[in-house]
Amino acid sequence: MRAAIFQMTSGIDPAENAQAIAGAIHRAGADGADILFTPEMAGYLDRDRTRAAERxxxxxxxxxxxxxxxxxxxxxxxxxxxSLACADDRADGRWSNRSFMIDDQGAVRARYDKIHLFDVDLASGGSWRESSVYAPGERVVAVDTPWARMGLSVCYDLRFPDLYRALTNAGATVLLIPAAFTVPTGEAHWHVLLRARAIEAGAFVIACAQTGQHADGRVTYGHSLVIDPWGEIICDMGSDPGVQIVDLSLDKIGDVRSRVPAIANRRPINEAVIFS
Incomplete structure (x- = not known):
């Protein structure tokens, strides 16, 4: 599978973001890519909720x-x-943080709404309450492509390994983790968590990220990664926006899973017994 990773700095103008993504798609197609990946909130990234509500x-x-x-x-x-921010007909007015898999005919093959929402107070002083604006998704989603069954997730989902256990139990061999990671959490945890997800699943991880200074004032970490099932980083895009082509040998999945059969050795886990 020839993958194109589009690391971008999305802004507050959906038309400009759409033009940037379309340009990346045409460049990737000209370079022989089979599939292109974009980050979380590729179409619109804005902390100003009043302005966002209009767009x-x-x-x-x-x-x-x-x-x-x-x-x-x-x-x-x-x-x-x-992912894109999408308005739905919810009574509470909250939006969805929704990921889309689109085929080569332009048809939407799968949708996934981000399950785990980023509600944290950072030591640096930043505070995020994603659940005040977005409603959590309720379905775990995997989608078949011509190359592999891919498991869908978004950003903060990365910290919840039970989701990836469910995806690999469903047969996913490529895990997709688009993100807009903050710089402090990215520096601390981005690489190690993504490598852990790849190793424990014996799967490829493709994590396309936002990067740099955005129009709404935030700064994102970048470092879009592609990681093989052994946990080796085969692409790290650093902090610059752009498109990078990566050729993936999917045969490595079976090789790694035969060497370390963690998937085959899984057993159901019951609630812990507590002694006091």
Whole structure:
């Protein structure tokens, strides 16, 4: 599988972001890529909730989704759109942080709503309450592609290994983890957590990330990674935006799983017995 990783610095103009993604799709297609990956919140990244409320739409009205689907069909490649903010008909008015798998005809093959929401107070003084704006997803989602069954997740999901256990139990051999990681948490945990997910699953991990200074004032960590099932980093994009092509030998999945059969050796885990 020839994968294109588009590390980007999304801003507050959906039209500009859509144009950037479409351009990356056409470049990736010209370079022979089979599939292109984008980060979380690829279409719109904004902490100003009042301004965001004026620009976030449902799927039917989302210009990023429509232009990416059109570009995928023109280039003849698959696209994993890391996530978009999508308005739904929820009574509480909260949005969804939704990931899309789009095929080479521009059809949406799968959707995944981020399950674990980032509600934290950082030691650096930053505070995030994703659940005040977004509703959590409820379904674990894997999707079949011409190359592998891929398990979908988004950013903060990375910290919850039970999700990846469920995905690999469902047959996923490539784990997708698009993100917009903060710099402090990225420096501390990004590489080690992603390598752990790859090693424990015996799976490839593709983690396409936001990077740099954004129009809303935030700074994201970057370092989009591709990691093989042995836990070796085969691509680290550092902090610069751009497209990188990575050729993946998916035969390595079976090789690693035969050497360390952790998936085959799994057993159901019951509740802990507590002695006092």
């Amino acid at each position: 976030i739409t449902d799927e039917a009205g989302n210009i990023v989704l429509s232009q990416v689907r059109e570009a995928a069909a023109k280039a003849g490649i698959w696209i994993h759109l890391g």
